[in-house]
Amino acid sequence: MAILVTGGAGYIGSHTVAELLARGKEVVVVDNLQQGHREAVIGGTLEVGDLRDADFMAEVFRKHKVEAVIHFAASSLVGVSMKEPGEYYHNNVYGTLCLLEAMHKAGVNNIVFSSTAATYGEPEQVPIKETDRTQPTNTYGETKLAMERMMHWYDVAHGVKYVSLRYFNAAGAHASGRIGEDHSPETHLIPLVLQVALGQREQISIFGGDYATPDGTCVRDYIHVSDLADAHLRALGRLLDGGESAVYNLGNGRGFSVREVIEVAREVTGHPIPSVLLDRRGGDPAVLVASADRARTELGWIPQQPELRDIIASAWQWHSAHPHGYRG
Ligand SMILES: NC(=O)c1ccc[n+]([C@@H]2O[C@H](COP(=O)([O-])OP(=O)(O)OC[C@H]3O[C@@H](n4cnc5c(N)ncnc54)[C@H](O)[C@@H]3O)[C@@H](O)[C@H]2O)c1
Numbered sequence: 264m265a266i267l268v269t270g271g272a273g274y275i276g277s278h279t280v281a282e283l284l285a286r287g288k289e290v291v292v293v294d295n296l297q298q299g300h301r302e303a304v305i306g307g308t309l310e311v312g313d314l315r316d317a318d319f320m321a322e323v324f325r326k327h328k329v330e331a332v333i334h335f336a337a338s339s340l341v342g343v344s345m346k347e348p349g350e351y352y353h354n355n356v357y358g359t360l361c362l363l364e365a366m367h368k369a370g371v372n373n374i375v376f377s378s379t380a381a382t383y384g385e386p387e388q389v390p391i392k393e394t395d396r397t398q399p400t401n402t403y404g405e406t407k408l409a410m411e412r413m414m415h416w417y418d419v420a421h422g423v424k425y426v427s428l429r430y431f432n433a434a435g436a437h438a439s440g441r442i443g444e445d446h447s448p449e450t451h452l453i454p455l456v457l458q459v460a461l462g463q464r465e466q467i468s469i470f471g472g473d474y475a476t477p478d479g480t481c482v483r484d485y486i487h488v489s490d491l492a493d494a495h496l497r498a499l500g501r502l503l504d505g506g507e508s509a510v511y512n513l514g515n516g517r518g519f520s521v522r523e524v525i526e527v528a529r530e531v532t533g534h535p536i537p538s539v540l541l542d543r544r545g546g547d548p549a550v551l552v553a554s555a556d557r558a559r560t561e562l563g564w565i566p567q568q569p570e571l572r573d574i575i576a577s578a579w580q581w582h583s584a585h586p587h588g589y590r591g
């Protein structure tokens with residue numbers, strides 16, 4: 264029986280595939296390669312196609328005996344979602360609907376889902392708990408919340424069990440050096456900062472210096488991608504053991520401002536990393552920091568690389584060895 268990983272050629276998906284393979288699991292990846300890379304799929308079978316193509320998905324479920332799905336495939340950029348809401352509803356909400364229908368027709372009833380801190384919006388309290396208010400401030404978070412709700416109703420009607428993992432900000436790369444972050448165009452803070460250190464950009468833009476935070480820049484909770492991968496294996500185990508549907512935050516519980524991230528990157532790389540202060544980017548909450556107590560208690564999940572310095576050093580190892588990502 265195989266684990267079907269949608270978006271498995273992408274950043275977090277490819278690290279989770281590596282973890283599944285390391286534990287001897289059979290893996291099938293579905294990816295349309297809009298962001299993913301063939302080279303990022305280091306084993307298993309890659310089926311290239313789109314979630315929204317019902318014939319393609321039916322064929323994938325016919326060809327492979329699937330026991331559970333891990334669903335990463337989505338459009339996932341806060342800034343872009345504020346300019347292209349239609350793309351986000353179509354790829355994320357309609358895409359997940361197509362996936363759930365294909366699963367239902369194939370009799371597959373377990374799904375681990377990539378949700379996000381963006382489902383919360385401006386937090387009621389910090390650190391954020393799973394029971395806190397969900398009121399997204401951007402289209403991306405709104406679509407992810409809709410996807411969570413959709414799974415809930417498929418559970419009620421069809422017994423589809425889901426674990427929704429609300430991750431905070433993923434960063435870092437695989438210890439082997441074989442896989443890492445390679446988005447085109449890149450929009451994430453840490454890889455952009457490291458591109459400055461590599462001499463590929465002159466400076467890093469800071470989006471907003473007037474937030475209600477200690478230094479005025481946005482605060483995020485950065486979590487190592489391999490710690491996220493480990494959480495997916497634990498969530499999968501919960502479902503395959505017959506566990507009920509659940510929602511978990513995944514973060515380290517410590518927030519770092521944009522300026523603090525740049526400062527740590529200066530220490531790690533030895534580069535001065537010049538910065539320029541720009542206006543706010545639409546849709547960004549000021550502070551997102553996780554309480555991951557529930558994942559710790561119920562999944563036994565303990566991040567192994569919780570220090571921001573180690574996370575950035577891990578990303579730096581990948582980016583300095585692969586300055587053009589999978590192109591070399
Ligand atoms: N990167 C983060 O910090 C972060 C944090 C929270 C949640 N997430 C979520 O985690 C998931 C993975 O994020 P990532 O950073 O690895 O993104 P990514 O873009 O690297 O990976 C997504 C993959 O899905 C594929 N894909 C997208 N739409 C598809 C479709 N319709 N059919 C088939 N394949 C499709 C892309 O080609 C890509 O390989 C996303 O769902 C994202 O919303 C990411």
Ligand SMILES: O=c1ccn([C@@H]2O[C@H](COP(=O)(O)OP(=O)(O)O[C@H]3O[C@H](CO)[C@@H](O)[C@H](O)[C@H]3O)[C@@H](O)[C@H]2O)c(=O)[nH]1
Nearest residue numbers: 339341379380381431432450451452468469470481521544
């Ligand atoms: O050039 C840049 C890029 C980003 N930022 C800021 O840095 C922070 C982090 O931004 P980014 O790395 O783009 O991540 P987020 O927008 O926080 O979103 C990531 O983290 C979310 C969870 O918190 C996920 O759901 C998203 O998919 C993922 O892209 C934000 O305050 C941005 O405004 C800058 O100041 N300059």
